[in-house]
Amino acid sequence: MRAKLATSATRSAAALSRATGRGDGSVIGGRIGLMIDPNLLAELASGRQIVLISGTNGKTTTTRLTTAAMSVLGNVATNGLGANMPTGHTSALAKAGPTPYAVLEVDEHYLDQVLDATHPRVVALLNLSRDQLDRAKEVAMMAALWRESLAKRDIQVVANADDPMVTWAAQVAEHVTWVAAGQRWHDDSWVCPECGATIERMGDAWWCSGCTLHRPVPQWTVQHDGVVDPTGTYHEVKLQLPGRVNRANAATALAVAAHFRVRIADALARMTEVKSIAGRYAMVERDGRMIRLLLSKNPAGWLEAFDMADNVPTLLAINARDPDGLDTSWLYDVDFSPLRGRHVLITGDRAMDLAVRLTVNGIAFQHVPSFGRALASVPPGRLEVIANYTAFQDIRAELDRVN
Secondary structure, eight states, rough: OHHHHHHHHHHHHHHHHHTTTTTOOTTTHHHHHHHTTTTTHHHHHTTTTTEEEEEESSSSHHHHHHHHHHHSSSSEEEEETOOOOOHHHHHHHHHHHHSSSEEEEEEEGGGHHHHHHHSEEEEEEEOOOOTTTTTTTHHHHHHHHHHHHHTTOOOOOEEEEEEEHHHHHHHSSSSSEEEEEEOOOOOTTTTTTTOOOBBBEEEEEEESSSSOOOOOOOSSSEETTTEOOOSSOOOEEOOSSSHHHHHHHHHHHHHHHHTTTHHHHHHHHHHHOOOBBTTBBBBEEETEEEEEEEOOOOOOHHHHHOOOOOOSSSSOOOOOSGOOOSSOGGGSSOOOOTTSSSSSSEETTTTHHHHHHHTTTTOOOEOOOHHHHHHHTSSEEEEEEEOOOHHHHHHHHHHHHOO
């Protein structure tokens, strides 16, 4: 009875939040439900086959692609808007009602707690890198927490073989499927988490110079414009999402879906229908300009955003509000040189921090006080927007108000 009451309260609070325009209700609903029944997440997870997806970058996109792939089998509950802590998971499962499957994005700091509550069939580990320096754990510490959590469970893990931190954490699991998802950002994995020696790299291979830690042989590999499966068969991956990183996210989604016996062709067909994820990658027309929104929250994410962005006028937007993390020193870890030669505009609460960083990097830029002024400053055509979390949401809200 308590679980039923808590579930009803979760749905009602979430609906009220949406109706009053205070948000999508994915946090407040779960918070109220867990206050009534602290065991509600476990109750709602019971009877479902669950996938958890965690990592520093790419969680929301990989969750959306995995949900699409798994939808071949039936209804899938998911926290598709990115509320990735237990309150968000509770709200998502309550809203979905009884479904045979659930795919949940999990904040990397909460993975152990959510594993305890949901007893998933598969957990996918994407990557680990620095994020929100004022409050997030150091990367090796996060890897150690994951490793400790996985060592005590009999669980199927799908893990990125190209990230030494993820590999070290995942190798203690009894059942691991390795995905060669790539790792363009190396600055958080130069030192072996096992022994402290340097990580050496040559081509796709990496190994520790002081112990036995090394890149495992992957079963799934991103290759050119597609993915090679465990049988050696190549599958072209046609997504509406840009960049190699999203083909890597698709490879992880395919590896997860394969554990549920989803045919690769069926999974790929569903994934090609995904156009944007919570506004990310969306193309919006405004005043004769086609605007694409890219979300980047940390150095690794900005590196991938530069790879995705076309050589057109580019607006960079930076805030440092609570959801972003208050420390902007991470800007000095980003190499902005790929922007040389473009018309670069900057805006946001901390635009001046970004201005100093771009000056150091030798990047010419134009400061604009608002998104509207940015639009007026570029000719009709394409505009790329790369923003961190709250700056991204501000721009989305402005576009939504007009459209």
